[in-house]
Amino acid sequence: MESRELVYIERYKLAEIRVKQLKGYYIHVLIFILVNLVIVFININNLNEGESYFQWHNFITFSIWGAFLLIHTGSVFIPNFIFGTQWENRKIKEFMEKERRGESS
Numbered sequence: 001m002e003s004r005e006l007v008y009i010e011r012y013k014l015a016e017i018r019v020k021q022l023k024g025y026y027i028h029v030l031i032f033i034l035v036n037l038v039i040v041f042i043n044i045n046n047l048n049e050g051e052s053y054f055q056w057h058n059f060i061t062f063s064i065w066g067a068f069l070l071i072h073t074g075s076v077f078i079p080n081f082i083f084g085t086q087w088e089n090r091k092i093k094e095f096m097e098k099e100r101r102g103e104s105s
Contacts, residue, residue, distance in 0.1 A: 025076045032069055036062050 043058045 021076050025072060028069060028072055032065060036065075 039061055040058075044053060047053060
């Protein structure tokens with residue numbers, strides 16, 4: 001196989017991984033919105049007359065899940081958030097170089 005073909009295959013695989021990440025993120029956002037809308041609807045229907053909706057216990061799920069959604073957002077949209085592709089590529093090259101020299105990791 002030619003070098004250009006290998007580069008194309010590698011880029012295709014990276015793009016495929018990226019699409020799967022985005023799809024997973026969009027599904028996460030959609031489920032977050034739907035579940036929280038259902039919770040709001042249930043909480044509104046369970047209110048006693050004259051009671052305010054804005055109580056701390058009505059926002060627990062939204063707040064905690066929202067924090068995790070922010071972390072997911074960062075991992076998908078901020079490059080190299082924790083262990084990004086540049087870090088992975090450096091490590092792969094490092095391990096390949098050690099293997100070529102006959103060293104163990």
